[in-house]
Amino acid sequence: xxxxxxxxxxxxxxxxxxxxxxxxxxxxxxxxxxxxxxxxxxxxxxxxxxxxxxxxxxxxxx
Numbered sequence: 001x002x003x004x005x006x007x008x009x010x011x012x013x014x015x016x017x018x019x020x021x022x023x024x025x026x027x028x029x030x031x032x033x034x035x036x037x038x039x040x041x042x043x044x045x046x047x048x049x050x051x052x053x054x055x056x057x058x059x060x061x062x
Contacts, residue, residue, distance in 0.1 A: 006021070006022055
């Protein structure tokens with residue numbers, strides 16, 4: 001008996017079906033990953049009042 005790398009958990013799969021899914025998985029694993037498209041979120045122009053310091057100079061305003 002040989003050890004299988006892929007096992008069918010539910011249902012019955014023909015050897016051709018197992019070969020097809022193996023080919024798809026190997027092709028996806030061999031594909032070069034694309035660069036992540038990370039778009040940093042813009043910083044808000046306003047501040048939360050609970051994070052502000054308690055004292056403001058008399059000549060400053062918001």
